[in-house]
Amino acid sequence: MLSFDDLKARGLFDERLPRYTSYPPAPAFHDGMGAAFQAEALAALDPGEPISLYLHIPFCERLCWFCACRTQGVRSIAPVEHYIGTLEAELALIKDHLPGRIRVGQMHWGGGTPTILPPALITRLRNALGTVFDFDPDTEFSVEIDPTLVDADKVVALREAGMTRASIGVQDFAEVVQNCIGRLQSFEQTRDAVDLLRAAGIGSLNIDLVYGLPFQSITGFGKTLDQVCALDPDRIALFGYAHVPHMAQRQKLIPEAALPDDRARFALFNKATEMLTAHGLAPIGIDHFAKPGDSMAQAARTGHLRRNFQGYTVDGCETLLGLGASSISKFRDGFVQNTAQTGPYTKLIKDGSLAGARGYRLTEEDRLRSRVIEMLMCDYAIDFEELALSAADMALLAPGLAALRAECRGLITESPGRLSLSPEARPLVRRLAHFFDTFTLQNVGFSRVS
């Protein structure tokens, strides 16, 4: 493994780069590719092709100071209920633009906190989706769960709505960390939520952890990791804390002096990797771990892992349709993001307009670069056989490949059809992906590379 100093000498810790959940990254989207582009893309969908759905619920009862998600605090259920009415109206508008009923292969409810919805609103939202889309009994349906805001009735309603996977927010159980990130959540509360989900028959559980939080220590985080392993999740997402107070105002409450430095972050990540792999979880991409039998681990082994706005996924659908304020859709021809703020989003929908505000139309060159970047992020490799490059494609990729080879001298293996990074080169992967990125967006609010 390359040491901290080796990686630092290569500039790893000094850069802010995209996490490449899309290419181009969302800051490259621009005005003028909004509702009209969205309408065109919806009309062009093939009713024979299943799609993925993402629903954004931008509300929380608690507002954790570390959180960079698009969400707002609410004290009553009234604004949430109003928002569900707006989602119903958005669905009706979308239905008017679709060529027919469309099948859903995968669905994800994220936020914010989807478990802020009481059972009646969960059922109402699921029924509204059923008026536009067809769901198979085996449609994968995952929901982000806040263990402090869930109960048996909500879990039953979600299960009846078809939930197959739950993603549970933990971050860190250490009290000193929790006090400093404005998020109190005991191990016992979390274990109760896990028990509720398993009792309801939810077969797959993910737990979110974050390293790089204030006052996080190797000992304290090690204890959290032991507790998390005791809950026996199928997957773990281990995110590096993104401290972007200029974008997420509530992070101004985080005492910067208490944040671990680059060396300490690196040690925290390595400690977690060591403990999770010792527990039998396979590392996947830059920030996931999964049991070997889990579909994500299988996809990683067989080269079927993909990357979208939710991070790593086994979802092979070409189209991802986002509903709700700030959600992003990916169509064959490009991306469209809905208006971010809930108020203006609601007004647009109420006035009978789709809510797309900004987006990007993909060129053939973007598609090629996007797939190369996705291969690096998912497989730590470039599969030239799959890419079947023309001479013109090869010329486009040549500068990126030359930069990658120079950076990774001795750290790659190459055969005629494939270039693979050695395990030592893996921490560099976002830098290497950036060699194929023609959008000069470095430092535009992106997170640390490690």
Ligand SMILES: C[S@@+](CC[C@H](N)C(=O)[O-])C[C@H]1O[C@@H](n2cnc3c(N)ncnc32)[C@H](O)[C@@H]1O
């Ligand atoms: C929508 S939240 C999780 C669901 C639920 N609201 C909860 O808190 O339990 C999604 C996840 O994003 C991650 N996250 C949020 N802000 C982050 C940040 N600044 N840096 C890294 N990860 C972050 C956390 O791991 C969090 O669990």
Ligand code: SF4
């Ligand atoms: S971590 Fe979850 S509960 Fe906390 S503010 Fe973010 S979305 Fe809301």
